[in-house]
Amino acid sequence: MPDLIIKALVVWGVNATLASALVNLGISVVLSAASQLLQKKSQGSDLSRELATPDSLPPYRVAYGRNGRIQGSPAPYWVVKDGILYGCIILNSRPSAGTNFALFLDRRPVGLTGNPYDFGGHSTGTATVLEGNTTVDVMHGLASAPIGDGMAAWTDDGPVTIATVGSTDLRVTLDAPAPVGGTVVTWRAVKGTIGGVAINYPFASHVNVWFGRGDQTHPPAAILEEVGDLRGINPEKFWATDRWSGRTVLWVRFVAGDIEERNTRWPSSPPMLEVQADWTKVWNPLDLTQDADDPETWKVSDNQALCLLDALRFNPIARYPLAQIALQNFTDAAVIADELVPLKSGGAERRYRVGGLIAYSDGSELSDVLKPLESAGAGTLFRSGGQIGYSPGAWEAPEVTLSECLRDQPVIFRRTRSTRDLPGAVKAVHPDPSAGWESTEEPPYPVSANWDGDDDRITAIDLGLVFSSPQAQRIQKIVAERMKLQRQLSALFPPSALKAQAGGRVAVSLLGRPTDARNGTYRVTRSHPAQWLESGGGVALQLPLDLEEDAEAVYAWNAATDEAERLDQSTVPSDPTVRQTSWVSASVDGSTIFLTCSVPGDYVYEEPITTFYPRIDSIEARFRRNQEPFWLPMANFSFEASDDLIAEGGLGATISGSSYDFGIRCRVDDRVSAWVPLYAVQVGFSLGMPTGVSLTAGAGSIEIDATAPSESACAALQIWVGTSADQELAIFYAEITCDPSDPVNTTVTGLPAGVLHHVFVRAVTENTAVGHWAATVTATPT
The missing domain is CATH 2.60.40.10 (Immunoglobulins)
Structure with a gap:
């Protein structure tokens, strides 16, 4: 298909810069409040379903996280030939790691053999048939000789004959001898591979797929052989230039098959296609081996703060350079997001993870697009001193105590808000992996004391990138508890308050009167330290602040009492009366x-x-x-x-x-x-277990030492941590590249103190195959 669509998407995706996005330098202001999360937008499975609708210009989108499941957009149409459906699905408008790739068709898993990352061979060039000659030989450089429609040659006057000569050469033949100066011919040859091939019923022998991680330089050669136009002139066929380089795509070849089984195999046409994988690599400032300007050094992460930082830097609407980002805010938030939170069912999970898509449509506001990433950490973006920062959903003790205010402007204090401004309860809506990644709702969390359970007074919280039910419940509680705290204070404070910045917390103790109704802990929503320069008088560096009440209890969480258990409808519960095998x-x-x-x-x-x-x-x-x-x-x-x-x-x-x-x-x-x-x-390989695994407990951390197995297949060690002895409930912490027999050392941080943790270590190969688990070891952080 023509390059025009590809070029239009590329231009649209990179056409904006941040020349003048921050116009109010010096003002420190929170960009959103808890109430702004209460918006109904396309999210989760709804957004994925919308993007799956065919469009001549598929929207720019970015997929974040590990093992998130998404639908893509056809790019831009399907080709059908002899009962076979061919197509290209755009999954991510950026490159992806592509590891842990899994395919689902109409909600059913597809087991694959072969190599879905192998697009086959492609070679092209020009050659000159010398004056008076009719042939020229060229070396194609493919693994084996192309056949049939896998090769083509042409001049300015049209196609010419091309054929193989042995296993390494092609011969181009003209109809007549070349004139004076010779004749230049262009040639192209491809050699297809099977890609990933389905092995399970009902897809075996009917599904081939090729997964392009962004580094692909041409479509799958097998598709070009069957429904391609190597010259690039027939718009009803695929061209060699339909490469979608820099984008993550899935090329598919679906065989309809016998009419008797067609309805079973393909209940919808085209089938609903979902891909689960590790998506966009993001920069982690906490990892000193990663370079902010070199994506090759980055790693996949589902850390909410790191993904939000990436979206600020690389969105197609208004990209923020590092100079305009309060980087320390995001590194602090990344540490909080990686903290382990115990689960009611046993085990633990990281505090704030994300997985899924964010999409940028023409004319969309950046703040709206980033809202799912922002709210997945129960926090808020803010501007301060010409930079954008982030305040995560976690308690931080006040750094500043305000004991007096200036009289240059009135003190505005509001004890309560109108009940009409508050919902009776809030409920989180998010995608649920146990329900096929469809949207699910958490039990409502009350906001108003007089809420009687009326559905009309329940407002939804859009958490389109949150796939964990406990995480959604924690965010839901934070939002609701913030709304319950209704006191607001605006006043002018002396220079001693200059440390108070938007997103931070302050303690108010006016005039030392402990009974003053205005005293308490507040979150700063606006600070303007340069206002005194604009006013032309008053106290130098006087500081106007807008404050909203906050409390440590808003962020407290006890899984045993706060977490509501959810029925997993995808799993049949075991019956202890049925005897086990071994x-x-x-x-x-x-x-x-x-x-x-x-x-x-x-x-x-x-x-x-x-x-x-x-x-x-x-x-x-x-x-x-x-x-x-x-x-x-x-x-x-x-x-x-x-x-x-x-x-x-x-x-x-x-x-x-x-x-x-x-x-x-x-x-x-x-x-x-x-x-x-x-x-x-x-x-076909041998890989033993790591040895010498030992733990050293620290303050909220466990240091891990291990030695990689000696087999040559060893490429890295994986570290998994949990509060249960079951490996299936553990959390993946890190994959550390190493050579055979190498000593490996790492430290797991953000662990709850006083809780016994189980550490599981295994080796992996370059092809993501795994070795045996080392003997489980335990430690209790202090």
Whole structure:
């Protein structure tokens, strides 16, 4: 398809700079209040669904976080040929890490073999047929010789013949000898690969995908071979220039298949396509190995403050240079966002994470677009001294005490606000991974004391980038509790108050009168230290402040009493009365993994022999490859009542260089036991567990030392931390690049004191396959 659409999007995405965005230098002002979160906007699955609608100019969007699931936009149309649907889906208008890639079609996971990142070979150039000659040979540089529509050559007068010569050369042939000066020909050749190929029913043999992380230089060669125009003149076919470089895209090839299974395989046309992956890399100022101006040094992060900082710097509306960003605010907020918060169900999670899309449409205001990132940390952006800063949703003790105010202007104090300005309750609305990333609502949190449960007085809080229910509940509580604190104070203060900046907190103790109704703790919403220069009189450096009441209790959270449990409708709860199985062995033979497990049974004495009778109806099995975020079912293990009570099964067509995790559970009627895991069965490589794992507890931290395994496949160590002995409930903390046998040291910070933490360490390969977990170690931060 023509380059015009691509060029238009690129120009639109980078056309704005921040030449004069900050016009009120010297004023320190909060840019939003809690009440401004109460807006109904497209968010979560709603925004993703809107972006999936075909458009001639797909909106500029940025995907943030780890393992966030999003829909993309067709770019800009589909091609159908011989019952096969081809297309390109824009996922992210910026490059992505692309790790932990997973595909879902109509909400169903698609297991993939092959290499979805391999777009195949592409080669192009020019050559001259010398005067009087009819042929010229060129080297194509591909892995093997192209065939058929995988090669083309042309002159200014039209196409000419091109054919392979051996495995490395192409021969271009003219219809007539070249004239004086020779004839210049342009040639192009491609060699396709299968990309990622579906292996599970009903998609096996019907789905091929290619995932472009932004570094792709051409469309998949296989698609160019089948529905491409290598000359770039037919607008109904794909061109080699439809590369979407610098964008994250997914190219697809969907085969309709037999009419009998078509409705099962493709219930919607085109299918609803979702991708789960690690998205945009962002700069972390706390990591000294990262360069603010070199994206190659950045890493993927779901830290809310770091993603907000990135959006301020690289949005397509008004980009803020570092000189106009209060960087210390964002680094402080990033530390807070990474703090671990205990969960009611056990384990813990980081305080403020984000995952999903933000979209920029023509004419949109930057403050509106960034609101989901801002509110995901229950905080507010503010301007101060010509810079933009951020105050996160966490308690910070006042740095300034205001004991007197000046009489140059009146003191304005408001004890309460009209009840008409307050909702009866607020409820957080956010995407829910357990519900297919559809929007879900948290139980309402009351604001007004007289709220009687009336739905008409409930106002929604848009948390489109928050996918954690406990996080949404914490933000919901902060917003509601801030609204309950209604006192507001505006006055003129002496120079001693100059440290008071928007977003910070002050203690008010006017004239030392402890009974003064105006005394208390406030959050600064506006400060104007240069106003005295504008007024032409009064006290030098006098400081007008606007204050809103605040309290430490607003940010307090006790998971045991504050967190409302949510039913996970995607998981069948285990029944403790159903006996569990256990793993016996796993072995690899070529591309097949053979598995055996025990069958729970009892001796039952019957004349004339003793017989085993299993107490279960069946054994269910599932698997996942490398670090995929989903499990795929295996055929039920077969078993019989026998002396050894063993069930057997296997997984064929595995991928060399991959690791596989398995889970088994027993079923009796509609009741099931808990899943029993078997981790890191390795195919085509060997990678042991880290050794020498030791912990040193510190103030809110744990220092971790470990030694990487000696196998050559080792590329990095992963650190996971949790408050439960279950690895599945742990939080990924870091992946530290290392060589085999290297010592590795890191410190996990932001941990709650006095809580026992479990640390899990494993090695990974360059292909994201994993090794075995090291023995679990524990420590309690002080």
